[in-house]
Amino acid sequence: MIQQVYIRPIGFAPSPQSEHGGAIRLAGGMVYASRFAVVLRQDGRVAERWLTGVDDIDGVLGQLPDAVGAEAEAQWSNLRLAHGPLEMGNRTVRLDQPQVVGILNVTPDSFSDGGRYLENREQGRAHAAAMIEAGAAIIDIGGESTRPGSKAVWEGDEIARVTPAIEDCAAMGAAVSVDTRKADVIEAALSAGAQMVNDVSGFLHDARSAEVVAKAGVPVVLMHSPGAWREDLHSGGEYDNVVFDVFDALRARRDAALEAGIAREKIVLDPGIGFGKELAHSTALINALPLFHALGQPLMLGASRKRIVGALSTEAPVDQRLGGSVALGLVGMDAGVQLLRVHDAFDTVQARNVWRGLRDAALTDFSDLPED
Structure with a gap:
């Protein structure tokens, strides 16, 4: 069985303070994401989909199969990564x-x-x-x-x-x-x-x-x-x-x-x-x-x-x-x-x-x- 994971931002805010800090600065730019869909795909089909906010995402990632855990953590880190020039x-x-x-x-x-x-x-x-x-x-x-x-x-x-x-x-x-x-x-x-x-x-x-x-x-x-x-x-x-x-x-x-x-x-x-x-x-x-x-x-x-x-x-x-x-x-x-x-x-x-x-x-x- 082939398992894959994807973390997709689906909710956005004009600023982090509008969500009382519950938003990330997406890729170091001027867009703030507050809600996310974590999607587990198995053999090409979506098997599970969790909706979560910034405060609860660690718990959702902890539910993922071990085979995709490291990839999920990497994606979550990448979403918050600020890119240099x-x-x-x-x-x-x-x-x-x-x-x-x-x-x-x-x-x-x-x-x-x-x-x-x-x-x-x-x-x-x-x-x-x-x-x-x-x-x-x-x-x-x-x-x-x-x-x-x-x-x-x-x-x-x-x-x-x-x-x-x-x-x-x-x-x-x-x-x-x-x-x-x-x-x-x-x-x-x-x-x-x-x-x-x-x-x-x-x-x-x-x-x-x-x-x-x-x-x-x-x-x-x-x-x-x-x-x-x-x-x-x-x-x-x-x-x-x-x-x-x-x-x-x-x-x-x-x-x-x-x-x-x-x-x-x-x-x-x-x-x-x-x-x-x-x-x-x-x-x-x-x-x-x-x-x-x-x-x-x-x-x-x-x-x-x-x-x-x-x-x-x-x-x-x-x-x-x-x-x-x-x-x-x-x-x-x-x-x-x-x-x-x-x-x-x-x-x-x-x-x-x-x-x-x-x-x-x-x-x-x-x-x-x-x-x-």
């Missing part, structure tokens, strides 16, 4: 508040921009500069489309696409990430000035990528995609329970990265919204985002302009998905996600700033508490 060259990206990662696609078949930034380098440079000025903490540059039906790109072509954009952004002083699943592209991108890697295959497409990242000592984002081994990242999306299956898969990729010699504080995880996932899968994952903090790593959410927005808004076309994209970003903020990968940096940064202002105010708002 990402060190990206001369730039430091703090993770105690949500940060915006601006997308710069230099591909001829991008679903969001139609290749405009590949064909016109100056236009791409101006777009990156605008995102940086708007407050994007990182610029994520990709030279291979990963939308459904797209074809793999030869490494040489991908390198030729991304390196000029990376050099331009690095010259601006930006923190730069390269969105690629190929070791040769990673090496060229790091030489051009990138300081982080975003691998949509979680190191499963190219076995050498983990070695390259470990040697360079840079942060890396490991995303879940069911077709990670294949050319089509979206293939093979079959799940018993998409939330728990993706959780388990990301835990395996985290452990593989650690085994490859990558420092734990440099690993970021991404559930891969839309990659080999139907609408019901993606909505389930977004609603369950707080659970993924139990893996003990910072989280990235990439839902901007994706199919989920169109599907939930009367099939709005890609260029009319701003409101839905910002809405998903706010859901990510409420879940404690540290990195929001978006096309619309200005609007998302503005939403983040308002969100943070309300969070800051909640920490000093005692008006609803009785006087001593």
